[in-house]
Amino acid sequence: MTGKKRTKRVFRFAVSLLLAIVFCLVSLPVGAQEDLKPQILVDQALITLNNFVAAADMEWFTKHLKDAKGVFIVPQLLKAGFIFGGSGGRGVVLLRDEKTGRWGEPAFYSIGSVSFGLQIGGESSEVVMQIRTQGGVESLYGSSFKLGGDTSIALGPVGAGAAGKGVTADLVSFSRAQGAFAGLALDGSVIKVNDDFNKDYYGKEVRPTDILVKKDVSNPGAARLREGLYKAAGGK
Template structure:
């Protein structure tokens, strides 16, 4: 009886260890910042092309920033984890010029009885200055001090009032996503590698002092906002 109990505990520890160690590895699929930029460009194209994301296409130009996470992995057994790396581009409200990308990590942990895993492509539209200011902090949890809502899906979708709108795709299906409590932090080392020296998030996104031409393909896809567009939140 004791032997069976011990073998059961060993098996449980092995399963748990496999999940905990494999989830971050998959979420960190991209070995270099340039690889993540290329994949983010592909994901952004996919969102623009999807017939169910008409609202996204029509309103992305009004966003103050766009955070693209090409691979957000969720999964677990007893302890569930999620994680991914992404990039954020910001739009200058005066010049309509989009910045080069700054790199971020996104992750959260939940506890409960859950089995399985899935991979999602996530895009957050940062609709207000308050939402963008939150992203400039060194460590931010989604939903703290700013309003987040699932992005509208479908041709008849109505406008949402929120600082951040979340859109996601998992296994080919699009829909709104819930990311309340997910932690977002700048990847200081990735930003330094991409621009060749230590850089500040504010100088990349707001002052737009830094540029990497490798990201030009992504930036060329980003629309200019309509001049008469009204902000969707404050």
């Protein structure tokens, strides 16, 4: 094995290890994530949705909710670093029924990423991704997928009157940090099914397709979030 190949293998192993650590940290009850339960996450997702819908800068976001295939709402994406950096958070995915305009039950996912280079400090952001294509929807059916790989992602247009012409990505992301709406690069992040939260919320082991496609399970605790999305997308 040449030195170059060995270096590449070590680098890939380091990235995989750091990403695993990020997902482990997301699962730990620390800091603002303390005692975070599935229902609390659903309730927080509604607060995040309302924050976005009420903002004048989110005109494009609100206007295009009615033709989005789904949303991935992450109420708190934590980012921290010192030389090596990472970000992680938990969120919920809901899909919109194109015939009725109604939104389905939430499926729980985690998101994480690692980065390299000089970076010191931390930040917390609210993130909402609109799922714009069928390919974006189908990427959710597996156990995990990487943004920017087979599933494309773009920063959403921000600002009153933002046109957003030519947005063709599978997912379009919007973020809010310290009260300000801005772009947050998520390329390279991995989205992974949160099986523990799904099982806890629905009382049995379920796959993403059981929730999002077959609609085999339900929880009345998601009613306010589902109704909030329906009204935000123009439902009466």
